Amino acid sequence: MTTTSQKTVSALVIRAKFSAAMSEMYRREVPLYGRLIELVREINNDILRQNPGLETELGSLDRVSEERHGAIRLGTPAELRTMAEVFAVMAMYPVGYYDLSVAGLPVHSTAFRPIDQAELAGNPFRVFTSLLRTDLLETSIQREAEDTLVKRDIFTPRLRELLRHHRDQGGFGEAEADEFIREALETFRWHATARVPRAFYEKLLSVNSLLADIVCFRGPHINHLTPRVLDIYRIHQTMEKMGIETIPEVQGPPQHCPILLKQTSFKALNEEIRFPEEDGGSSEGKHRARFGEIELRDCAVKPAARALYDKLIAEVNREAAGLRKEAGEAEYRRQYPAILERIFREGFPAWNHDELWREKLGYFHFRLKETEENPGKNAPIVDGGRQAEEVLETLCESGWIARTPITYEDFLPVSAAGIFKSNLDGRSGAIQTEEPNQTLFEEALGQPVLDSFALYAKEETASLTQVMWNLADRGWVR
């Protein structure tokens, strides 16, 4: 081993650099993305200036404005497995299973993301990663798609070598880390030349446009990169005013319901591409894949609240779809926010963080304050015989415990389906079988996906345990 004298670069540093490099590449590929990043920064700056306490609650402006997720679509189990290794180098692990067959799409997905509190606080970069489901295709198309996919390698030979080094050495030195970032980035790059003739592309497109997007190119080009904004309605309106073609509705819970995730996006660009033809020449065409998205992240919620959210959003979509059919797109766009608001006002019981806490619907992080943070107040003396829950309640009320919502770090299948669908080519067909298959996904991945609820619960419990330790430590328990 030659690297003993070389310092190992942490997963966090590699992830932060990789996320920045990806952002830089996407900014060059899709200039509109660069403009949105600037807008987001301005809005975030503004909001943090007006709400001084917010910065510590959410992390610094730099963290919030650096924060983003991307998305890719892979073709084969082998690609998914190697991708999982690439992400593991950056301490990003598969969390959750998302079934998109319910939306007529031949993919299922997971999100690779950091899972540890310190890793998330340092840089929460995530990648929504989908895998083609050839099991939902007709046998002849299935065979053609698989035959085409097996002939490509989406990873550079050097990246494969570096992954082997990482396995053997358990880490990267600085030069290797930089090389890893450069080589891994190649997998996410856009290629304006397809790998297949135009007729084949169009055949796949007529089955489903995701199928064409996945099978016909050299790699799984990053299809969007989403920054985190602190006021999603403001950016949605700004985008509309700028003449950017947005999706008609902000996806997610209503404006004043501070849970989960809200998202808006601009529609996929129709980009020029070239097809190699069998006669040795080439032909031209257009392809829709890459778009822009912005999101707002709020409090993670417990399973019961999540089930309620899913039920209400399904109701909203049913009613709104009816309206769209009867009254058309413009009316749908105009009335959607009111439908969303009404159905949630009737059905969802918590509209601020205090209510989420009281109703036991949200996940929270607790911290015992220092005496200097409560000048002039006596130390709270806690009766050791009381239930932990009561102690917690009292200390929160008396201002000795700081309670902050745990940020939702994952995605929403209904929102994702809406975003996928708004970006399909108009010529796209839909898949008819609705059928989740998590086992198939996990077999492809070579490992089970992690349960996000368990991760949030663990984070909440760890902070409570810490509070109890600190109380005992300071001699405040009698």
Ligand code: OOG
């Ligand atoms: C992924 C769409 C889902 C999100 O934020 O929900 C997504 C894709 O189009 O590949 O990114």
Ligand code: NI
């Ligand atoms: Ni997204």
